[in-house]
Amino acid sequence: MSGTADVRAPAGAWPSGRAAVSELFHLHYRRLVGLAVLLVDDRESAEDVVQDAFEALYRSYGRLHDPQAAVTYLNRCVVNGSRSRLRRRGTERAYVLPEAGLAPSAETVGVDHGEHAELVAAVFALPRRQREVVVLRYFLDLTEEQIAQWLGVSRGSVKRHASRATAALHKRMEAWA
Amino acid sequence: MSRLDTALAAALHTEADQAGQAVDVTRARLAVEARLDRVDHRRRGRVWLVPLAVATAAAAVVVVVLAGRDLHQARPLPPTHPSPTGQTFTLARDPFLTNADMHSLGWEVVRDEGTAPPQLSPCVQDPRTWGAAESRALTYRGIPGHSSAAVDEFVLRFGDATGAHRALLAAWQRLRSCSMTLDDPTNRPAPLSLGSTTVSDEALIAQGGTSRPDASVFAVRIARQGNLVVVLTDTDFPTDRPAWVMGIVLDRASPEYRARHPVNVCFVGPQPCPTP
Numbered sequence: 547m548s549g550t551a552d553v554r555a556p557a558g559a560w561p562s563g564r565a566a567v568s569e570l571f572h573l574h575y576r577r578l579v580g581l582a583v584l585l586v587d588d589r590e591s592a593e594d595v596v597q598d599a600f601e602a603l604y605r606s607y608g609r610l611h612d613p614q615a616a617v618t619y620l621n622r623c624v625v626n627g628s629r630s631r632l633r634r635r636g637t638e639r640a641y642v643l644p645e646a647g648l649a650p651s652a653e654t655v656g657v658d659h660g661e662h663a664e665l666v667a668a669v670f671a672l673p674r675r676q677r678e679v680v681v682l683r684y685f686l687d688l689t690e691e692q693i694a695q696w697l698g699v700s701r702g703s704v705k706r707h708a709s710r711a712t713a714a715l716h717k718r719m720e721a722w723a
Numbered sequence: 724m725s726r727l728d729t730a731l732a733a734a735l736h737t738e739a740d741q742a743g744q745a746v747d748v749t750r751a752r753l754a755v756e757a758r759l760d761r762v763d764h765r766r767r768g769r770v771w772l773v774p775l776a777v778a779t780a781a782a783a784v785v786v787v788v789l790a791g792r793d794l795h796q797a798r799p800l801p802p803t804h805p806s807p808t809g810q811t812f813t814l815a816r817d818p819f820l821t822n823a824d825m826h827s828l829g830w831e832v833v834r835d836e837g838t839a840p841p842q843l844s845p846c847v848q849d850p851r852t853w854g855a856a857e858s859r860a861l862t863y864r865g866i867p868g869h870s871s872a873a874v875d876e877f878v879l880r881f882g883d884a885t886g887a888h889r890a891l892l893a894a895w896q897r898l899r900s901c902s903m904t905l906d907d908p909t910n911r912p913a914p915l916s917l918g919s920t921t922v923s924d925e926a927l928i929a930q931g932g933t934s935r936p937d938a939s940v941f942a943v944r945i946a947r948q949g950n951l952v953v954v955l956t957d958t959d960f961p962t963d964r965p966a967w968v969m970g971i972v973l974d975r976a977s978p979e980y981r982a983r984h985p986v987n988v989c990f991v992g993p994q995p996c997p998t999p
Contacts, residue, residue: 564759571755579746580739589742593751601758665734684732685739698871716727 563607570616571600578624584681585628587670595631599623621686625678625696632674668718669711676711679704810884810949812977818878819861820975828968830957831870832863847898847943850954853890855879877954878976884950888925891947894954895927898943923948923973928965948973948980 575596582592599620603610610616669680678697682688690708694701822833851858863874881887923946944955946969953972974981 567755567759571752575748575751575755576743576746577739580736580741580743583742584735584739589745592742593746593754597751597755597758600755601762604759604762661730662734662737665730666738669731669735680731681735684728685735698865700867700871712727715731719727719730 563604566616567600567604567607570603570620574617574620575600578620581621581681581685582624582628584669584685585625585678586631591631592628595624595627598627622696625682629674629678664718665715668715672711672714675699676707676714679707680711680715683708810979812880812949812951812979814857814859814878814880814951815976815978815981818859818976819876820863820972824971824975825863825874828971830863830872830874831866832872832874833866835862835864838862838864847894847954847956850877850879850890850894850952853879853893853952854881854886855890855952856882872958874955874957876972877952878972879952879954881950881952884924884947887947887950887952890952891925891927891945894945898927898929923966923969926966926969944969946970946973948977951977951980 578596578599579589579592582595583589586592586595602623603616603619606619607616610619669677672680675697679693682693682696683690688696690701690704694704697704819834820828825832851860857880859878861876863876865871865873879887879890881890925947927943927945929943942955942957942965944965946953946966951973953969953976955969955972
């Protein structure tokens with residue numbers, strides 16, 4: 547499963563609403579929950595957001611013209627739903643990052659599970675907008691242009707958030723090393 | 724691609740994979756099917772509502788015709804809502820929130836003097852058509868590089884408090900019966916309600932997330948004080964203190980209101996809030 551590699555629309559002819567939504571559920575539910583978890587932290591909220599997205603897709607299905615549009619619609623609904631969820635919480639989740647001394651050593655900072663966990667924790671600790679930019683860029687493989695469009699900000703703003711995020715993450719990695 | 728890029732992509736995919744694998748798909752499928760059933764049920768309901776609506780409209784026409792003789796007699800206000808107060812206010816020379824106000828609220832928008840407010844929503848008619856004696860409107864645009872949010876503010880002065888009250892009630896009825904205000908009514912943080920607040924005689928707040936790809940949040944806030952009605956809509960700024968925000972809007976709208984209900988805007992401003 548990945549952000550975009552498995553982004554497939556139902557094969558064959560454009561099926562009717564309910565059948566198409568069922569097929570899209572089969573193909574994308576797990577991936578979308580993964581995307582939502584990256585944005586909202588907890589799986590319960592993530593599943594709610596994804597189920598909202600499928601319901602919204604079903605309601606709007608008649609207005610979509612091709613299968614790929616449905617997949618994009620789902621992705622955007624999940625991103626927007628996650629952002630709304632976070633805003634309503636009122637505060638961003640504060641993650642306590644591990645102390646540098648407790649982090650994995652430089653030798654283990656390769657591709658092992660420890661680094662993944664540390665990196666994910668560091669991403670979760672970023673300010674909300676930076677985190678959104680990182681997830682959209684590295685999980686959904688969106689371009690700066692697309693991210694700007696999805697988040698409703700300028701391209702310059704996306705560049706700025708991405709730059710600050712990568713600087714912060716670099717700093718974390720150096721601290722581990 | 725740098726090492727950090729590669730590591731980030733791998734870490735995020737691993738995390739998402741693990742979250743996805745932990746899902747109980749059978750339970751999720753049942754939950755989604757139930758949601759789709761509810762959508763179907765509502766659609767079927769709407770089909771049956773069409774002839775009912777036609778019959779109701781016909782009956783309403785008959786009632787209106789029969790009641791025509793009494794057209795000049797004022798209708799009583801709904802008893803469940805507070806009677807309008809007798810206060811009357813004038814509009815300030817500049818009755819709108821300032822850029823500094825927006826900054827203090829944390830809203831990254833600035834005045835866009837040259838632009839007329841757009842069509843708000845199928846559920847919210849342009850407030851300038853609500854029958855006020857004086858209607859003013861201003862649009863705010865997102866600060867380039869920070870936000871693409873849009874905010875519209877309307878300030879209406881009616882001849883008396885009763886006219887303002889009726890306008891607010893009419894807006895409430897439209898919002899209540901219109902499912903398009905927010906894509907998903909269950910997504911509202913609070914039920915749509917009309918009530919009184921400490922800063923206004925009546926306030927009507929509808930805000931929450933939407934499932935629309937073009938806007939994650941949409942809010943309509945309407946408040947009345949005496950003969951004044953203020954409306955604030957936006958696409959990106961939900962707040963858990965909407966009545967307080969509307970108090971600020973009223974404060975800027977009328978010098979008399981400001982004299983009676985001064986509102987401090989300082990919670991995110993550069994200056995600390997003064998101690999009461």
